[in-house]
Amino acid sequence: MNAKTRRLVAASLVAVTATAVLAGCGSADRGGSGAQGGVLKLWTHNAGNAAEYDVVEKVVNDFNASQTTYKVEIEAFPQGAYNDAVVASSSSKKLPCILDVDGPNVPNWAWGGYLAPLELKGGEVPLDDQLPSTVGKYRDEVYAFGFYDVALTMFARKSVLDEHGIRVPTPDRPWTRAEFSAALADLKAGGKFEYPLEMGTGGSGEWWPYAYSPQLQSFGGDLVDRSSYKTAEGALNGPTARDWAKWFRSLVTDGYMAQKSGSSPNDDFLNGKSAIEWDGSWDAAKNVEKLGDDLLILPPVDFGQGPKIGGASWQWAMSSNCAQPEGARAFLEFTRKTAYFLEFAKATGTIPATDAAAAKIPGYEPGGRYEPLVRAARDFAVVRPVTPAYPYIASVFEKTAKDIVAGADPDAALDEAVKQIDANLKLNDFYAD
């Protein structure tokens, strides 16, 4: 190879690499620019969730067939990567027009400028007909709505409760704290269950604030002071919160609950390893199928301030950098039909967001097998704190609750959590705009 050839090779290598790198950046610019030429992009977290994805696809096809101005295109992501994809594409201003969002994240995304207020005018089903927890609001504006909600509940076997002489609670007369403790003590003394109570402590992430902050609220505490959203002082470390923390830890020290439960808590319950399972409505159908009439769907325990469960599941929203907001709005209004509320709830085994839809799903009608879940979603649901700080608060709460279960000093752990949350709120100017 002479010098000339070598130079040529070197030059072309540089040229090829440079082009490749530049082209890589360039092609990213061309992709996904919202609604050009009447095309509206729609993102959903349902890539790994065939049943729900099919309904999304059906709704989109119906919309595309119903008019000629806009064409909605679906892009599906696996749930685990969905939030990261949204955050990444927002920082490069590439958000799709229509996207779904997990309820507790709505204030964070609205504050961050991802979402636009919906300002819906039409649609067959009025927003007022929905369960309050299925409408995502921030600062008195509606940013999202969902077709369904899920509910926390306690599953138990009737035969087991009867055998131990334990009263079956009802939504109007749930277990009190004392009754619940006595029931656990009886079940433990019966010797059949190593851990009578299954709370899913082996889970992680959003499950912790979703599952255990309602119990904290039933004691009288909360994640943050909701009157101002400027401090957690008194809410997360007040006397009632400290009481909750000690109770939570005592479940482990008394041997009622595993410090870290197995990886499939529902199977453990079905296999008779635990007597009472704190779980979500998503397992209700499976449990009914396996246990039939022996299965009890019980209301949460009243620890003083009434039974509480968490509210809000996945909801639909439009992004703030959508080039054709009227198109996105037209799509979202189109979806607000009782038929679609029905299909989403049926496909996902969740609680439909309207009474009209609930009445049409076997089991969810008044007096039906799953009516306790509908009642819980309506009467006991507390939405997670409506603040852009929620992801931070949730992360701190998860760690604090895990520490408490593992034996940390409850008072010190709660005080440290309050200190961190307050510092974060202050650092971000209390999440003012």
Next chain:
Amino acid sequence: MTAAVPLRTRSRRTRGGTLSTARRREGLTALGMASPAVLLLLVFFVIPVVLAFGLAFTSARLISPTPARFVGLRNFAMLAEDPVFLRSVLNTFAFAAVVVPVQAGLALGLALLVNGRFRGTNFFRTVYFIPVVTSMVVVSIVWTFLYQKNGLLNRIIDGVTLGLVRGPDWLNDPSTSLAAIIFMSVWQGAGFHMIIWLAGLQTIPAELHEAASIDGVSRWTRFRFVTWPGLRATRTFVLITITISAFSLFTQVNVMTQGGPLDSTSTLVYQAVRSGYQQQQTAYASAISLVFFVLVLIVSLVQRRLTREKD
């Protein structure tokens, strides 16, 4: 590339400059050859790292309506008061302090074992190497089951001691969780460094070993005065790579314990990821990364100095 043209004309003009021109041409070619790699490194490594270090001095967040602003050393001041951060530094150093010597020693032992000429050498080499080619996530999940309160490990302890000793709940007990992760990590990583040691062992000339056996020295003396000095370069490489990978402990913690119980397994990288993504505190996570970078750099420089060739 425009520079090439005047260069060529100049070389024709002056006869005496041919040699230096040829050198410069070669240099240019080298530059051309290196440029793809350099460009990629710049775009995907150097620039992001510099940006991340810059972010450490701002108020940047993952999600925020307001642009980041310069806040000086605020993030570092917060770090100094963060009990989880201090714990993470301690855990990271404790992990490295145990893993580096144990894993390097175990790997050397394995390498010496499979270096011999006997039947089944390849079989053992493969067996020791299998954990390395298995995904760390998979290994961590499997070991989570082994470490359960009623898991295989505790069943074995129970069986061997005839029920006298009850094994702890390894990953849920703050006093055993880090040790459990260390043990698993050494098991997983030793195979890789065994191969490196093996490569080093095979560069030692056979004559030296023969000469030693003719002199009739003991196995230990032979190892001490022939094998060990022959492994000087390999030793440095193994030491530095294990140290760096030990400091960046993350996957096992993320899968097995999420930093718990009671922060007993929290590490610097785990805390950076948690602050940066879950808690959306980009700037704070960048500050942790910067501190992490400086710590690893210092340790590497010290090691480099201790293991340098003494001329």
